[in-house]
Amino acid sequence: MKLKPGCAEKYQAMHDAIWPEMLQRMEAGGVLTFSIYRDGLTLFAYQETKAGDRPGLEPDAVTRRWWQAVEPLMECQPDSQPLRHWLDEVFHFSSDRTQDRED
Numbered sequence: 473m474k475l476k477p478g479c480a481e482k483y484q485a486m487h488d489a490i491w492p493e494m495l496q497r498m499e500a501g502g503v504l505t506f507s508i509y510r511d512g513l514t515l516f517a518y519q520e521t522k523a524g525d526r527p528g529l530e531p532d533a534v535t536r537r538w539w540q541a542v543e544p545l546m547e548c549q550p551d552s553q554p555l556r557h558w559l560d561e562v563f564h565f566s567s568d569r570t571q572d573r574e575d
Contacts, residue, residue: 473515473554479545480510486542493534515546517556 475483487508498506502522509516531539531553539552547555 473517473556474547475510475513475515476545476547477513480513483542483545484510486545491534491538494538497532497534 504520504522506519507517509518536552539548539554542548542554543552549555
């Protein structure tokens, strides 16, 4: 994804104060972790979901409102959805030993 010039601070502020209903939507959609990284104006999002869940395929009203709120800050499609470029996974490692850890 890509920010428009001069919008990085506002984009950060919006995520620092993300709507509770967006967090609830992600959790209900099976999102286990979700991170957004920024390099200049380029954004890279990474998420892990529960097996079988495919969040984002059916955006709800909350998601559409969020897209409309960030639309002035980033490159978007006509429906306000952020313009995304999908990446091919080159390497992934996951350890089943995480469940053996004690908190």
